Amino acid sequence: MNAKQNEHLEALQQIRQLMERSSRFISLSGLSGVAAGMWALVGAAVVYSYLGISPFNHRRIYYRQALEVEKWGMDYRSFFVLVAFSVLLLALTSGIYFTTRKARSKGQRIWDPLTQRLLLNLAIPLLTGGLFCLGFYYHGYIGFIAPSTLVFYGLALVNASKYTLNDIRYLGIMEIILGLLALFYLGYGLEFWAIGFGVLHILYGTVMYFKYERAA
Amino acid sequence: MKHISTRLNQAFDHRVRLGIMSILMVNDWVEFTALKEMLEVTDGRLASHIKALEKENYVEVRKRFVSRKPNTSYQATELGKKAFQEHLDAIEQLLKDMP
Numbered sequence: 001m002n003a004k005q006n007e008h009l010e011a012l013q014q015i016r017q018l019m020e021r022s023s024r025f026i027s028l029s030g031l032s033g034v035a036a037g038m039w040a041l042v043g044a045a046v047v048y049s050y051l052g053i054s055p056f057n058h059r060r061i062y063y064r065q066a067l068e069v070e071k072w073g074m075d076y077r078s079f080f081v082l083v084a085f086s087v088l089l090l091a092l093t094s095g096i097y098f099t100t101r102k103a104r105s106k107g108q109r110i111w112d113p114l115t116q117r118l119l120l121n122l123a124i125p126l127l128t129g130g131l132f133c134l135g136f137y138y139h140g141y142i143g144f145i146a147p148s149t150l151v152f153y154g155l156a157l158v159n160a161s162k163y164t165l166n167d168i169r170y171l172g173i174m175e176i177i178l179g180l181l182a183l184f185y186l187g188y189g190l191e192f193w194a195i196g197f198g199v200l201h202i203l204y205g206t207v208m209y210f211k212y213e214r215a216a
Numbered sequence: 217m218k219h220i221s222t223r224l225n226q227a228f229d230h231r232v233r234l235g236i237m238s239i240l241m242v243n244d245w246v247e248f249t250a251l252k253e254m255l256e257v258t259d260g261r262l263a264s265h266i267k268a269l270e271k272e273n274y275v276e277v278r279k280r281f282v283s284r285k286p287n288t289s290y291q292a293t294e295l296g297k298k299a300f301q302e303h304l305d306a307i308e309q310l311l312k313d314m315p
Contacts (some may be wrong), residue, residue, distance in 0.1 A: 008307050015304070018238040022246070022254055112250065171225055 025114045025164045027103035030213060033205025034087070035094035038199035043087035044190060050079055055191050059112045102213065118163040125156035146189030150179030171204045223306040225299055227272045231263045232257055237274070237300045240292035245278060248288045266290060274299055 048054060050072070103110045129152020136144045157172030175196050182192035228234055235255045239246055253260050269275040274296030278289045
């Protein structure tokens with residue numbers, strides 16, 4: 001290989017890198033996935049212990065079980081809402097923390113047009129899904145909520161993957177498959193939910209952490 | 217061989233200009249400061265290279281005020297995108313033809 005050829009190759013590499021770096025949000029930290037997954041598992045564990053059941057060996061539908069339980073001075077509705085929002089809040093907080101930390105250590109800006117575009121494209125399917133689930137709740141189809149959250153979350157990830165690390169796309173596809181499975185195994189919603197939001201996040205976060213952060 | 221190398225566009229014959237065009241190929245309206253940060257060059261150097269691309273009509277400028285501060289953004293023109301694509305094809309062809 002001669003010098004001229006080397007120079008051209010370098011130029012092409014630089015062009016590719018700049019196109020990639022300037023159009024995608026790459027500060028997303030794998031650790032935020034791990035943290036979100038752990039909070040989800042903690043949340044699921046708290047719900048199981050509230051209901052006094054254990055995963056998978058319970059043929060009865062957990063929300064029917066829920067109607068009969070009143071523990072720790074709370075009825076199941078306020079309890080579920082409290083757990084769900086705590087998990088969401090903790091997951092978001094740790095996600096923002098780890099991602100900001102990664103961006104700062106690489107000297108990248110966190111609030112730029114790329115971040116905004118990523119969040120917007122994540123938010124459209126996610127908010128749609130949220131409202132959709134409120135509709136299910138309103139009509140009393142509680143069993144459809146867990147599968148729907150997984151499917152819409154998966155679609156949101158697939159949509160957002162165009163604007164960040166492409167690995168998110170496959171996580172999204174797995175969430176969609178899991179959500180569709182859950183739709184045909186109603187009654188195991190909490191199990192599917194714990195796998196999708198807990199286990200998959202931890203797995204994916206770990207893989208991404210070792211792929212992009214440990215090496216760098 | 218010679219007829220191919222003549223297709224390399226002289227306007228892009230610089231690392232900074234290649235960088236500017238790469239970023240503008242995949243983004244609409246990029247701010248001056250964002251370009252500066254991504255390419256890690258000084259204001260003066262960036263400005264002079266943009267000016268050169270502007271002169272060829274490969275890049276267009278938008279100046280406006282965002283919360284009372286002047287804000288300058290750049291976008292690649294259709295002509296610029298086409299020229300850059302041809303330049304990339306030429307580089308690729310050169311690499312292929314070299315032993």
